[in-house]
Amino acid sequence: MKAAVIHGFGGPEVFRYEDVKQPEVGPGEVIVKVAACGINRYDLYLRMGAVSTDIAFPHVMGADISGTIAAVANDVDNWRVEDKVIVAPGYPIDPTDWDVRPENKAPSFEVTGTHGWGGNAEYIRVPARFVLADDCGLEATQTAAMPLVLMTAVHAVATLGEVSAGQKVLVQAGASGSGIACVQMAKALGADVATTVGSDEKLAFVRSAGADLAINYNRAAPADMILDWTDGVGVDVVIDMVGASVFASNLKALRVGGILVNFGLVGGFETTLNIRDLFFKQHQIRGSFMGSMDELRTGLGMLRDGKIRAFVDRTYPVSDVAEAHRYIDSRAVRGKVVLVP
Numbered sequence: 001m002k003a004a005v006i007h008g009f010g011g012p013e014v015f016r017y018e019d020v021k022q023p024e025v026g027p028g029e030v031i032v033k034v035a036a037c038g039i040n041r042y043d044l045y046l047r048m049g050a051v052s053t054d055i056a057f058p059h060v061m062g063a064d065i066s067g068t069i070a071a072v073a074n075d076v077d078n079w080r081v082e083d084k085v086i087v088a089p090g091y092p093i094d095p096t097d098w099d100v101r102p103e104n105k106a107p108s109f110e111v112t113g114t115h116g117w118g119g120n121a122e123y124i125r126v127p128a129r130f131v132l133a134d135d136c137g138l139e140a141t142q143t144a145a146m147p148l149v150l151m152t153a154v155h156a157v158a159t160l161g162e163v164s165a166g167q168k169v170l171v172q173a174g175a176s177g178s179g180i181a182c183v184q185m186a187k188a189l190g191a192d193v194a195t196t197v198g199s200d201e202k203l204a205f206v207r208s209a210g211a212d213l214a215i216n217y218n219r220a221a222p223a224d225m226i227l228d229w230t231d232g233v234g235v236d237v238v239i240d241m242v243g244a245s246v247f248a249s250n251l252k253a254l255r256v257g258g259i260l261v262n263f264g265l266v267g268g269f270e271t272t273l274n275i276r277d278l279f280f281k282q283h284q285i286r287g288s289f290m291g292s293m294d295e296l297r298t299g300l301g302m303l304r305d306g307k308i309r310a311f312v313d314r315t316y317p318v319s320d321v322a323e324a325h326r327y328i329d330s331r332a333v334r335g336k337v338v339l340v341p
């Protein structure tokens with residue numbers, strides 16, 4: 001089969017589009033024919049060697065897969081060839097962890113395509129238990145844009161952020177792949193949502209996804225805008241995937257007793273924390289990584305029911321994956337970029 005392969009870490013130029021051995025089904029597994037594979041910024045970090053240096057080469061990445069079942073192991077009875085499916089974007093890779101709940105707390109839980117081969121290829125081999133029926137009724141490219149960010153948004157916004165109707169929420173980087181899912185998740189839970197973007201071109205985009213207040217942080221200080229918006233009180237919840245560069249501003253924008261959920265680090269990962277402010281303001285700071293299979297099912301149900309939309313900015317053939325990574329790195333992307341084999 002054809003795949004986008006890396007033979008070492010580096011920039012987008014390390015990708016080679018080449019022939020590799022097609023995976024064969026093993027006990028308890030299925031082979032999925034990939035119809036589309038979404039890209040996440042995680043893939044850029046993985047390619048650079050910033051996730052793990054313990055990757056065996058050649059390697060094929062790609063976590064967000066929609067497709068059809070192409071082969072089923074003899075001991076698997078719940079899937080048939082041609083079934084439309086979604087591959088879980090993360091699961092415990094060690095079978096001894098398979099009964100851990102929630103799955104994302106298992107020691108061997110990782111993003112799909114990290115150590116095992118992912119979906120930047122024509123076929124992928126997956127444990128049958130980590131495949132879900134695709135009943136979203138969308139184009140494969142739209143479905144493939146969503147599993148990882150939906151799982152993340154349910155976990156970060158609903159479970160850890162405890163967002164509820166009537167609350168005010170700040171979502172950082174609202175035009176990012178994960179941000180646009182979190183904006184929609186908070187809106188679906190009944191909150192008023194403010195979000196930040198880095199250019200005027202992205203303002204209309206985040207408003208189209210439901211944002212009530214869209215802030216270009218190059219024109220106005222987000223924390224001041226938020227304090228204005230909340231009559232000086234601050235938001236109930238901040239959902240952040242930018243990290244160090246906005247940490248102080250996030251806490252300034254957060255009300256007494258508010259919750260800050262962080263799940264990303266595009267703006268750096270080391271910062272300082274004023275502990276006196278932390279306890280006087282009774283802030284809750286919570287770290288979030290991916291989510292459980294139940295949270296993924298909840299998110300996919302919201303996608304199927306039209307409560308959350310897939311925003312696909314561009315699609316590329318898998319052979320152009322390097323160009324797709326460059327586009328994401330440019331920060332121009334609005335929503336998601338998806339590869340098609």
Ligand SMILES: NC(=O)c1ccc[n+]([C@@H]2O[C@H](COP(=O)([O-])OP(=O)(O)OC[C@H]3O[C@@H](n4cnc5c(N)ncnc54)[C@H](OP(=O)(O)O)[C@@H]3O)[C@@H](O)[C@H]2O)c1
Pocket residue numbers: 040041042148149152173175176177178179196197198199202241242245263264265266267268288289290291328331332333335
């Ligand atoms: N823990 C988890 O479960 C989880 C799940 C999903 C994503 N993540 C993490 O969340 C982060 C975002 O991922 P994503 O896939 O949503 O990213 P993305 O679609 O590539 O969007 C990232 C956006 O962040 C904004 N940004 C702000 N400061 C930046 C900086 N210093 N450098 C680059 N971009 C900056 C940019 O938008 P503006 O120019 O408009 O500011 C950029 O377009 C990553 O760290 C990723 O690993 C974590």
